[in-house]
Amino acid sequence: MASTQKKAHTAAPDLKLLITTAAVAATLIGWGGLAARETVVPTSASPSALTIMVAELPVVATIVPPGFTTQNSTVVNAADVTSAPAMRRVVVAPAPVTVTRSSR
């Protein structure tokens, strides 16, 4: 009850609701649902080169209560959210054995 009383006086409870909603979204979709970010999973290792799998995650709108939507809000099809991300293999730069520089 004390928190409800505080709600009338400050913007903090609105922010708390948004954070809570975002946390739910993170749980449902994974952290990639909050921001478009690649997930790196090493698949092999060699002394000189490393190939990694890079997941290209789609941008997913954060789930927010109706009161927070705007005119430009995009309705996201649930199938897009749950489909498997595209994967691509990227060769990572090998670690240099040494570095050439002016003598020291």
Place this chain on the structure above:
Amino acid sequence: MEIHFTAMGCQMFAVVDSNAEQAAHMLAQVPQWFTDWEAYLSRFRADSELSQLNRACGAPFVASTLLLEVVDAALQAAHATEGIVTPTVLDALEAAGYVCSFERLLHRDAPALQQWGDNVVPDWRAITLDRVNRTITLPAHTRLDLGGVAKGWAADQAIRQLAAVGPALVDAGGDIAVSGPRADGSAWAVGVADPFDGTQQRELLLLTHGGVATSGRDYRRWQQNGIWQHHLLDPRTGVPSASDVISATVVAPTACEAEVAAKVALLLGSAAGLGWLEARPTLAGLVICDDRTLRRSSKLDSFCWQPREEEDHD
């Protein structure tokens, strides 16, 4: 297996792609090789053979096979670069304050700027090297500094010996030689340091043969009469280079050639230096300028690591 040590006033590194006992035994000898070579070639040691040669200027000096070979390499470099890289810069270097090893120079005041004659660097073509009689004759008032070729030469010598025990890389203070591909057939990855930030690299090179070297005025510099000097003398002016290049890196068939070519690229400046590299099919390089821009010669792409994707065959 690898070994780190200090020699010729620089940090050195050698690695062999092998765990065999023979490789370990050979690697352990590398520091002594460099110590022995330095005893012949250092201008900072009064008892070195080079210093003895410099004191004999004007008279034929009977030289060891080693000194003959390195002086010959220096003269060949002068010929190939039309004197841009010449061993006859010792008087000019000392006039600019480089009178002792750099680690000592950091802890003392450089002597006052000396003016000598008209700052003309002696003509290297007046030096006589007689392989039959094994003599070197320096003209009067001509003394040599072999800093333009010595480390690259030493790296090449070391790699020839190490190659007998496995694929190897030798880094002689940034002048690097490789014996061939690594044990798994891949290339040696060599970073190119950012002269403005020692923790960063501007390029990643992949080498399976030859050498790479960097010439730069970002480290070996000191103040003399309140003016910054550095060790890369332009023989055309007799004073430290004022080109727009702060650091030049060149890939070449040997570390010695790379060392010489990197100096040329720096001394000539970015436009002329890259043009000089482009005109030589065995050389590839880059220059980093005062304004931090990086410019590459066209052939360097074949040595640069490129990000790529592999096709998914699943």
